[in-house]
Amino acid sequence: MKRILVIGAQGMLGKDLLPILRSSLKETEVIGWDLEEIDIRHESDTLSKIGNLRPHIVINIAAYTDVDGCEKNRDEAFRVNAEGTKHVAEGAKEIGAKVVYLSTDYIFDGKKKEPYIETDLPCPLNVYGWSKLKGEEYLQERVEDHLIIRTQWLYGRHGKNFVSSVLRQAREKPVLSIVDDQTGSPTYTVDLSGAIAALLRYDSRGIFHAANDGVCTWYAFGQFILKSSRMEKVSVVPISSEALSRPAARPSQSVLDTRKLRQETGVRLRHWSEAVQEYLAAG
Numbered sequence: 001m002k003r004i005l006v007i008g009a010q011g012m013l014g015k016d017l018l019p020i021l022r023s024s025l026k027e028t029e030v031i032g033w034d035l036e037e038i039d040i041r042h043e044s045d046t047l048s049k050i051g052n053l054r055p056h057i058v059i060n061i062a063a064y065t066d067v068d069g070c071e072k073n074r075d076e077a078f079r080v081n082a083e084g085t086k087h088v089a090e091g092a093k094e095i096g097a098k099v100v101y102l103s104t105d106y107i108f109d110g111k112k113k114e115p116y117i118e119t120d121l122p123c124p125l126n127v128y129g130w131s132k133l134k135g136e137e138y139l140q141e142r143v144e145d146h147l148i149i150r151t152q153w154l155y156g157r158h159g160k161n162f163v164s165s166v167l168r169q170a171r172e173k174p175v176l177s178i179v180d181d182q183t184g185s186p187t188y189t190v191d192l193s194g195a196i197a198a199l200l201r202y203d204s205r206g207i208f209h210a211a212n213d214g215v216c217t218w219y220a221f222g223q224f225i226l227k228s229s230r231m232e233k234v235s236v237v238p239i240s241s242e243a244l245s246r247p248a249a250r251p252s253q254s255v256l257d258t259r260k261l262r263q264e265t266g267v268r269l270r271h272w273s274e275a276v277q278e279y280l281a282a283g
């Protein structure tokens, strides 16, 4: 029986990923750990815990994901996202396990006019992006059998996200201001989990981009959420990223080209609008 260890299992993606892996991978034991069981910042602890469990695959989705928080706490961002990933890679290497690592569109600077492919040159604009990129590099240097899945704009039932934040704010105020100069693909954690399971079934290696189909700005995404929730009375004002003035810069265009995922597994994630409607319908 194969054993998969998911680190970061209590997070937004983890809570959807575990049941989906359990139902879609046969003859596989899926174990979920989070901060209570393992702290990937600690090298010897991480190595010994992975060594004792002896999983065949380690999926590292544990991360410091507060993008603006990373800007203010640079050292902590690198401790978790870069050094933590290094420790996981070293632990996996000792027992010959495959490592799967979730990375981000924020490793790109957004200057490309078309969607980013896996071999495009990274050039992060913020600390979060740099720390996640360093995690990619540590993994590539240490474990030959690695799978790096870059995704973006995640939302899911088990974590704070853009959809829940728009709905909460719409209940509190009549006008919302949302940035209209960043383009990407909102991605549902349930759909992403299906793509991860498919890549595991194919025993894929290397870098893959995975996101829901279609593109929009955060402004258009916000409008769609309100319309689909019958809250059109709340008006949305488009603003620039500069006007919002958040600590971390974000790429203006970070759409991920997902053709490699499709060619490898046959999986094409549905249009983001369809996924959002299903998420909203589930309440």
Ligand SMILES: NC(=O)c1ccc[n+]([C@@H]2O[C@H](COP(=O)([O-])OP(=O)(O)OC[C@H]3O[C@@H](n4cnc5c(N)ncnc54)[C@H](OP(=O)(O)O)[C@@H]3O)[C@@H](O)[C@H]2O)c1
Residues within 6 Å of the ligand: 007, 008, 009, 010, 011, 012, 013, 014, 034, 035, 038, 039, 040, 041, 060, 061, 062, 063, 064, 065, 080, 084, 102, 103, 104, 105, 132, 151, 152, 153, 154, 155, 159
């Ligand atoms: N969210 C997005 O839009 C997005 C976009 C692109 C890529 N990603 C990547 O996708 C993955 C999953 O994201 P997510 O949104 O599900 O993140 P999340 O909800 O923040 O979940 C991450 C989990 O990791 C745990 N964790 C943090 N530090 C840890 C440590 N030192 N040791 C062990 N566990 C630790 C967190 O615990 P605490 O909550 O207690 O800190 C949390 O349960 C991450 O690798 C992220 O970088 C996310």
